Amino acid sequence: MTKKIGKRATIRDVAKAAGVSIKTVSRVFNDEPNVRDEIREKVRQVGQQLSYHPNVAARNLARRRSHLIGLFFENPSPAYVTELQMGALKRLRGTGYRLLIFPVEDRADIRGAMVSTVYASGLDGVIVTPPMCDDPVILEELLASHLPFVRVAGDTSVHGTGSVVIDDEAAAFDLAEYVLRLGHRRVAIVIGDETHRSARLRLMGFRRALQAAGIEPEPAMEIQGAFTFQSGLEAGRRLLHHANRPTAILASNDDMAAGVLQAAHELRIPVPQKLSIVGFDDTALAQMVWPQLTTIRQPIFEMAERAADILLKQIEKGVASETAKLSYDLVIRSSAGEAPTG
Amino acid sequence: MTKKIGKRATIRDVAKAAGVSIKTVSRVFNDEPNVRDEIREKVRQVGQQLSYHPNVAARNLARRRSHLIGLFFENPSPAYVTELQMGALKRLRGTGYRLLIFPVEDRADIRGAMVSTVYASGLDGVIVTPPMCDDPVILEELLASHLPFVRVAGDTSVHGTGSVVIDDEAAAFDLAEYVLRLGHRRVAIVIGDETHRSARLRLMGFRRALQAAGIEPEPAMEIQGAFTFQSGLEAGRRLLHHANRPTAILASNDDMAAGVLQAAHELRIPVPQKLSIVGFDDTALAQMVWPQLTTIRQPIFEMAERAADILLKQIEKGVASETAKLSYDLVIRSSAGEAPTG
DNA sequence: ATGAAAGCGCTAACAT
DNA sequence: ATGTTAGCGCTTTCAT
Numbered sequence: 202m203t204k205k206i207g208k209r210a211t212i213r214d215v216a217k218a219a220g221v222s223i224k225t226v227s228r229v230f231n232d233e234p235n236v237r238d239e240i241r242e243k244v245r246q247v248g249q250q251l252s253y254h255p256n257v258a259a260r261n262l263a264r265r266r267s268h269l270i271g272l273f274f275e276n277p278s279p280a281y282v283t284e285l286q287m288g289a290l291k292r293l294r295g296t297g298y299r300l301l302i303f304p305v306e307d308r309a310d311i312r313g314a315m316v317s318t319v320y321a322s323g324l325d326g327v328i329v330t331p332p333m334c335d336d337p338v339i340l341e342e343l344l345a346s347h348l349p350f351v352r353v354a355g356d357t358s359v360h361g362t363g364s365v366v367i368d369d370e371a372a373a374f375d376l377a378e379y380v381l382r383l384g385h386r387r388v389a390i391v392i393g394d395e396t397h398r399s400a401r402l403r404l405m406g407f408r409r410a411l412q413a414a415g416i417e418p419e420p421a422m423e424i425q426g427a428f429t430f431q432s433g434l435e436a437g438r439r440l441l442h443h444a445n446r447p448t449a450i451l452a453s454n455d456d457m458a459a460g461v462l463q464a465a466h467e468l469r470i471p472v473p474q475k476l477s478i479v480g481f482d483d484t485a486l487a488q489m490v491w492p493q494l495t496t497i498r499q500p501i502f503e504m505a506e507r508a509a510d511i512l513l514k515q516i517e518k519g520v521a522s523e524t525a526k527l528s529y530d531l532v533i534r535s536s537a538g539e540a541p542t543g
Numbered sequence: 544m545t546k547k548i549g550k551r552a553t554i555r556d557v558a559k560a561a562g563v564s565i566k567t568v569s570r571v572f573n574d575e576p577n578v579r580d581e582i583r584e585k586v587r588q589v590g591q592q593l594s595y596h597p598n599v600a601a602r603n604l605a606r607r608r609s610h611l612i613g614l615f616f617e618n619p620s621p622a623y624v625t626e627l628q629m630g631a632l633k634r635l636r637g638t639g640y641r642l643l644i645f646p647v648e649d650r651a652d653i654r655g656a657m658v659s660t661v662y663a664s665g666l667d668g669v670i671v672t673p674p675m676c677d678d679p680v681i682l683e684e685l686l687a688s689h690l691p692f693v694r695v696a697g698d699t700s701v702h703g704t705g706s707v708v709i710d711d712e713a714a715a716f717d718l719a720e721y722v723l724r725l726g727h728r729r730v731a732i733v734i735g736d737e738t739h740r741s742a743r744l745r746l747m748g749f750r751r752a753l754q755a756a757g758i759e760p761e762p763a764m765e766i767q768g769a770f771t772f773q774s775g776l777e778a779g780r781r782l783l784h785h786a787n788r789p790t791a792i793l794a795s796n797d798d799m800a801a802g803v804l805q806a807a808h809e810l811r812i813p814v815p816q817k818l819s820i821v822g823f824d825d826t827a828l829a830q831m832v833w834p835q836l837t838t839i840r841q842p843i844f845e846m847a848e849r850a851a852d853i854l855l856k857q858i859e860k861g862v863a864s865e866t867a868k869l870s871y872d873l874v875i876r877s878s879a880g881e882a883p884t885g
Numbered sequence: 886a887t888g889a890a891a892g893c894g895c896t897a898a899c900a901t
Numbered sequence: 902a903t904g905t906t907a908g909c910g911c912t913t914t915c916a917t
Contacts, residue, residue, distance in 0.1 A: 211910055222888045227912065235886050257665030258609060259910035261600035262893050269643075279625035279827060286644060299664050301611075301641050302628060322641050323599030430831050459831045466833040485621060489772050489801045490832060491808040553894055564904045569896065577902050601894035604909045 210251035219247040230255055261323070268298045270512065271319060271327040275305040277429045278456045280484035281501060285353065288505030289328055296513065298325070305333060308396075312338045316346045326350060326512045328505070332396040334364070349515040351508045351522055353501075356398055363511050363522025365504045369399045372497045372529045373406025376479055377451060379495075379531060381414045384540035385449040385477060389422040391436040391461060393453035397428065403453050403481065422447060426457045433460020441468050441476075448476060448540050455480035455487045458494050462536065473538030483532050492535035500527050552593035561589040572597055603665070610640045612854065613661060613669040617647040619771045620798045622826035623843060627695065630847030631670055638855065640667070647675060650738075654680045658688045668692060668854045670847070674738040676706070691857040693850045693864055695843075698740050705853050705864025707846045711741045714839045714871045715748025718821055719793060721837075721873060723756045726882035727791035727819060731764040733778040733803060735795035739770065745795050745823065764789060768799045775802020783810050783818075790818060790882050797822035797829045800836050804878065815880030825874050834877035842869050 212230075216223040221240060228236045229244040236244075247253075261267050272289055276282050282304075290300055301322060305311050311318070311333065319327055326349035333339050334352035340359060343350050355364040380388055390407045393400030408418060424439060426432040433452055440447055441464055452458035458480030462472060470476050472492055480487055483498035507525050514520040554572075558565040563582060570578045571586040578586075589595075603609050614631055618624050624646075632642055643664060647653050653660070653675065661669060668691035675681050676694035682701060685692050697706040722730055732749045735742030750760060766781060768774040775794055782789055783806055794800035800822030804814060812818050814834055822829055825840035849867050856862040 213910080223911080224888055224913090225886090228887090231912085237886070240886090254659070254662035256604070256910050257663070258600055258603035258607075259893090260912075261665075262598070262604050262895085263910080263912040265600075265893075267600060279621045283621035283624055287646060290644070290646060297663075299643050301643055302632070304629060304632060317596070320596035321599070321639075323603075430827070456831075463831070463833055485772070486828075486831065489798075489805070489828065491805055555894080565895085566897095566904060567902090570903085573896085579902065582902090598894050601909090602896075604911085605894080605896040607909075 209256070210248075210253040212253075212255070214251055215244065215248050215253050218251065219244045266516075267323040267325050269301055269322065269324050270298050270509070271301045271303055271322060271324040272330075273303045273305055273311075273315070273327060273333060274330045275308065275333055276330065277427070278454065278482075278484060278486075280455075280486050281482060284484065284501040285330065285505045288502035289509040291502070292506045292509035292513070298513065308333060308336065308339075312336065313342065315339055316342050316348065319346075319348055324348075326516045328353060328508050328512060329355070331355065331398055332394065335359075335398045336396075349512060349522070351512045351515070353504050353508045354399055357524050357526075361522075363508075363515070363524050365508045365511070365525045365527065367499055367504070367527050367529045369402035370406040370409075372499070372531075373403035373451075373481070374410045375406075375531055376481070376497050377407045377410030378413075379533075380449045380451065380477060380479060380537060381410060381416075383449070383477065383537060385447075386414075386416060386540070387422070387445070387447045388416075388449040388451065389424065389440050389447035391424050391426040391433055391440075391450065391452040391457050393426060393428045393457070395425065400428070400453050407451060426453065426460075428454050428456060430456045430460045430463075433457030434463050435460070437461035437464025438467070441465065441470060449537065450476065450478050452478065452480050455482045455484045455494060455496055458496070458536070459486055459490045462490055462494075473536055475541050477537035477540070479537050483530075487532075487534070495534045495537040496532050498530040498532045500529070503527060551598070552590075552595040553598070554595075556593055557586065557590050557595050560593065561586045608858075609665040609667050611643055611664065611666050612640050612851070613643045613645055613664060613666040614672075615645045615647055615653070615657070615669060615675060616672045617650065617675055618672065619769070620796065620824075620826060620828075622797075622828050623824065626826065626843040627672065627847045630844035631851040633844070634848045634851035634855070640855065650675060650678065650681075654678065655684065657681055658684050658690065661688075661690055666690075668858045670695060670850050670854060671697070673697065673740055674736065677701075677740045678738075691854060691864070693854045693857070695846050695850045696741055699866045699868075703864075705850075705857070705866050707850045707853070707867045707869065709841055709846070709869050709871045711744035712748040712751070714841070714873075715745035715793075715823070716752045717748075717873055718823070718839050719749045719752030720755075721875075722791045722793065722819060722821060722879060723752060723758075725791070725819065725879060727789075728756075728758060728882070729764070729787070729789045730758075730791040730793065731766065731782050731789035733766050733768040733775055733782075733792065733794040733799050735768060735770045735799070737767065742770070742795050749793060768795065768802075770796050770798060772798045772802045772805075775799030776805050777802070779803035779806025780809070783807065783812060791879065792818065792820050794820065794822050797824045797826045797836060797838055800838070800878070801828055801832045804832055804836075815878055817883050819879035819882075821879050825872075829874075829876070832878075837876045837879040838874050840872040840874045842871070845869060
């Protein structure tokens with residue numbers, strides 16, 4: 202009669218069919234008070250019959266909220282990215298907020314386009330990860346826009362921005378110290394993509410540990426990588442072909458550690474008997490290679506979950522973005538052992 | 544003057560400031576014709592000044608389109624999931640469509656709730672992956688809703704639904720045949736999650752190859768896995784502790800193959816000298832383990848890309864969902880070798 | 886407890 | 902080439 206065939210039922214169709222006003226229907230579908238149970242029931246029933254679903258766009262327009270969160274990332278490790286997504290999604294579950302993903306291939310593309318992208322997608326807020334989240338241009342743009350945003354592993358010293366971090370420097374120090382305690386004196390590092398703040402911090406922690414142990418820094422023992430398996434493989438080959446090769450190699454993430462491990466296998470160097478290798482992050486990959494990686498567990502899932510939590514508070518309650526520091530753990534497995542004697 | 548402070552500029556603000564009608568502003572921001580270059584320029588400029596961004600909700604409401612695509616998946620392999628996402632996103636780039644992710648933990652939760660979720664999120668269409676996309680309940684629900692959807696690796700025999708697939712049975716046959724040609728007569732398989740159609744097809748291909756080679760099927764050589772690394776590890780341990788252990792093991796995906804490989808390492812069984820292991824999918828993991836996996840390359844990225852393409856056609860042009868079959872490749876690396884003699 | 890009317894900010898259809 | 906007028910389907914006052 203009133204409902205046109207082939208079109209989705211609207212709030213008006215339901216109101217008419219149930220013999221109430223649209224406001225009452227609205228109340229029912231938003232679980233608001235001031236509706237008699239009897240009528241509430243009736244409206245629900247009619248809604249069901251007409252298979253009514255509130256129109257999201259209309260609701261968003263009236264409420265001025267899209268319930269859309271964007272996750273921007275630029276990370277070569279699938280395991281890392283998945284953790285990030287699942288963590289954020291865990292916090293979002295049951296809130297009505299949804300997650301949109303924005304993998305960024307080229308940072309240059311996103312510089313100056315971040316805010317437009319957010320507007321164009323109608324996002325209520327964004328979660329940003331390294332290295333973007335420490336890029337001054339992007340950060341400035343975000344700050345100026347007054348859009349709600351949080352960062353995962355972003356520099357906490359930036360004023361007025363929230364970030365969920367671990368102490369990368371201390372973690373790298375602890376990891377290096379562990380290796381040194383095993384008796385290694387010739388230890389190398391494969392540095393992560395240097396535009397990542399964490400890569401720099403990890404390098405600092407490493408250097409501090411060596412210094413504390415009285416070991417002279419040596420440029421040849423610091424190789425630049427890019428957080429990818431491939432870069433780890435190449436770095437490993439270079440280090441292991443070195444005339445006076447290291448007995449231990451620290452990689453700035455697990456993917457690169459797996460690459461170094463593969464280089465060791467290629468050269469038939471037994472791990473950990475002749476060479477110790479350690480990673481960082483404790484992603485799923487750390488347990489999939491052989492021997493399993495000794496590494497630092499960075500709680501990526503929890504960090505993302507926490508970031509989403511902070512963001513939601515910011516969006517819904519206008520609470521200023523807070524910063525949180527989570528703890529890390531040294532996870533001892535079998536890829537690192539005592540330094541070879543002789 | 545007219546623009547309230549602290550609020551986002553609307554199309555009206557821009558129109559007033561530029562001395563034109565809102566329709567003209569609309570034309571400019573939608574790159575429609577029939578606006579003098581001079582005015583177009585002026586409007587753009589004013590828009591810039593007021594930092595005007597069209598309101599997405601309003602636009603969606605008027606256009607009856609959200610430009611949101613949902614990707615539903617339930618897959619334990621991070622590498623697989625990432626490929627899927629990146630593939631779909633590649634096709635979506637530049638179209639204005641965005642990708643929302645819906646990892647499904649428990650299929651029971653989504654049964655009967657899929658369509659409501661889609662409505663609640665205002666999606667224009669969805670991409671569904673196994674095993675959900677072959678679940679009769681879910682498929683029926685989707686079909687009845689008339690929502691645009693495509694499936695990746697879904698059963699192509701279902702009438703009226705599009706799906707992008709490879710020939711899993713033939714691929715598994717080829718893979719098994721390759722192994723048999725290396726002289727193996729005692730070969731086992733680790734089956735994937737049996738609710739996945741591809742797991743069943745791969746098993747069939749495997750069996751057909753054995754039969755063609757005149758090898759008797761043996762229940763102990765077919766172990767149930769779940770497509771996870773852990774399940775592969777456990778299956779590997781069982782198979783390798785068998786009194787008369789296999790000389791070759793086919794795993795239904797790379798993650799499980801990596802698990803089997805780890806079991807071999809634990810037991811100090813040299814691969815491929817004493818044991819050959821092959822995977823399926825050729826995800827990034829296949830090259831990260833040692834020795835690198837001989838496997839079937841399933842073009843997940845391209846499949847997702849193609850699926851997105853089909854979906855877009857369906858949404859924008861009402862084209863009926865098509866089905867596409869992509870080709871696979873046997874990728875020979877080092878995890879499989881000649882059968883040990885004696 | 887319920888409803889009427891006025892937006893929300895845009896696009897579509899139809900003038901001019 | 903440009904503008905006017907209705908919607909789009911919902912939520913928000915504000916009455917009653």
